[in-house]
Amino acid sequence: MDEYLNMEVKEVISKFPEAARVLDEYNIGCTVCNAGSCLLKDIVEIHSLSSDEEQELMAKLARVVYPGRDVKVLEVGRKPKAKPERVKYSPPLKKLVDEHLLIKRWIALIPKLAESLDVNTEEGRQLVLQGVDFIRTYADRYHHAKEEEVLFKYFDENLEILKTMHADHEKARSHVRSILQAVEEKNGEAVKEHLNAYRELLTEHIKKEDEILYPWMDRGLSLTQVGELFSRFNELEEQFQTVPEKYEEFIRKLEEKFR
Amino acid sequence: MVFEGCPGSHTLDLREKETRETTPTEKVRSQLRQWPIQLHLISPTAPYYQGADVLLTADCVAYALGNFHTDYLKGKSIAIACPKLDEGQDVYVEKIKSWLEDAKINTLSVLIMQVPCCMGLVNLAQQAAERSKRKVPIKSIIVGIQGDILSEEWV
Numbered sequence: 001m002d003e004y005l006n007m008e009v010k011e012v013i014s015k016f017p018e019a020a021r022v023l024d025e026y027n028i029g030c031t032v033c034n035a036g037s038c039l040l041k042d043i044v045e046i047h048s049l050s051s052d053e054e055q056e057l058m059a060k061l062a063r064v065v066y067p068g069r070d071v072k073v074l075e076v077g078r079k080p081k082a083k084p085e086r087v088k089y090s091p092p093l094k095k096l097v098d099e100h101l102l103i104k105r106w107i108a109l110i111p112k113l114a115e116s117l118d119v120n121t122e123e124g125r126q127l128v129l130q131g132v133d134f135i136r137t138y139a140d141r142y143h144h145a146k147e148e149e150v151l152f153k154y155f156d157e158n159l160e161i162l163k164t165m166h167a168d169h170e171k172a173r174s175h176v177r178s179i180l181q182a183v184e185e186k187n188g189e190a191v192k193e194h195l196n197a198y199r200e201l202l203t204e205h206i207k208k209e210d211e212i213l214y215p216w217m218d219r220g221l222s223l224t225q226v227g228e229l230f231s232r233f234n235e236l237e238e239q240f241q242t243v244p245e246k247y248e249e250f251i252r253k254l255e256e257k258f259r
Numbered sequence: 260m261v262f263e264g265c266p267g268s269h270t271l272d273l274r275e276k277e278t279r280e281t282t283p284t285e286k287v288r289s290q291l292r293q294w295p296i297q298l299h300l301i302s303p304t305a306p307y308y309q310g311a312d313v314l315l316t317a318d319c320v321a322y323a324l325g326n327f328h329t330d331y332l333k334g335k336s337i338a339i340a341c342p343k344l345d346e347g348q349d350v351y352v353e354k355i356k357s358w359l360e361d362a363k364i365n366t367l368s369v370l371i372m373q374v375p376c377c378m379g380l381v382n383l384a385q386q387a388a389e390r391s392k393r394k395v396p397i398k399s400i401i402v403g404i405q406g407d408i409l410s411e412e413w414v
């Protein structure tokens with residue numbers, strides 16, 4: 001089993017598709033993750049399973065990997081999770097989760113924006129550029145900077161889960177560059193394509209952070225670190241002054257427009 | 260069990276468990292690094308509060324919590340108060356506010372007993388935080404009469 005524990009989860013799943021079903025049973029959503037480069041052994045730790053659940057999961061995976069061999073499955077009488085418990089985040093991580101709310105409101109507007117998109121008019125182009133400005137200023141410089149330059153530094157950046165998060169941020173940046181280029185070339189189809197790709201990427205990225213990454217980080221941060229993070233976030237927010245209000249207003253107006 | 264009157268002063272006899280527990284073979288070292296500790300007596304800007312993780316502890320807590328020194332007091336600065344009996348609690352709010360704004364404390368953990376009146380101490384901390392321009396993470400920890408931690412959550 002050890003050889004598989006040190007393997008990337010997407011490799012395990014591609015070798016043994018049944019493993020995806022087993023992971024799903026434990027609300028471990030690696031099947032849909034676009035990176036899937038976390039190691040199988042890390043996944044168990046990151047998803048905060050109880051030790052009984054962990055043994056049970058491992059036994060079930062072992063059955064999938066070595067069919068026909070007699071592998072004991074420890075039954076712990078686990079109730080199927082009706083809905084995940086409401087997570088109580090520490091104050092600094094709660095700030096990030098709250099920022100995700102505005103980003104999610106933007107993401108929800110993308111389909112309508114793409115539908116009515118006309119890059120041949122100045123007005124149409126301006127609208128896309130305003131959206132790009134929201135992504136670059138609010139989602140990237142304001143929000144991702146808190147993650148990359150502050151929060152992630154408290155952890156080992158060689159961890160697969162952090163590399164995945166960084167890679168997602170980079171992918172988002174590259175979609176933005178493609179959108180800008182497509183606007184310049186007045187290529188409406190390409191604008192739509194990258195807007196939608198951005199939407200899919202960020203939807204999944206935010207879900208991973210809210211449900212897996214942040215709760216895991218909260219379990220690892222000391223009280224002192226929570227206090228430090230909070231005041232460093234506050235300092236950053238002071239530098240950005242009215243940015244949050246300005247972009248909240250932008251989203252509100254856009255929602256009105258597409259209502 | 261029928262409770263009459265204030266649950267905070269209801270009589271409970273816990274003598275049964277007193278000898279069951281082990282006595283530590285090593286002497287437990289005090290983790291207190293300051294004096295005074297009573298909230299009326301302390302100065303909120305004393306050096307040991309600057310940038311510190313601060314405990315605001317209800318008077319009774321340290322008697323109920325077996326490992327108070329090692330698990331909670333260690334590495335922190337402290338003040339104690341009783342939200343039920345103490346007078347001049349406006350001064351308390353001002354002092355807590357001064358921790359946040361002047362001493363720029365890092366975090367505030369409010370340790371209280373499970374009895375309802377003890378929530379008053381968390382309320383004092385919240386009032387101070389509302390009035391303060393500077394915010395810090397505040398955690399409330401509720402201790403049971405038998406010394407168990409009943410809840411620990413961010414306010």
Ligand SMILES: [Fe+2]
Nearest residue numbers: 144147165209
């Ligand atoms: Fe992120």
Ligand SMILES: [Fe+2]
Nearest residue numbers: 096147206209
């Ligand atoms: Fe994020």
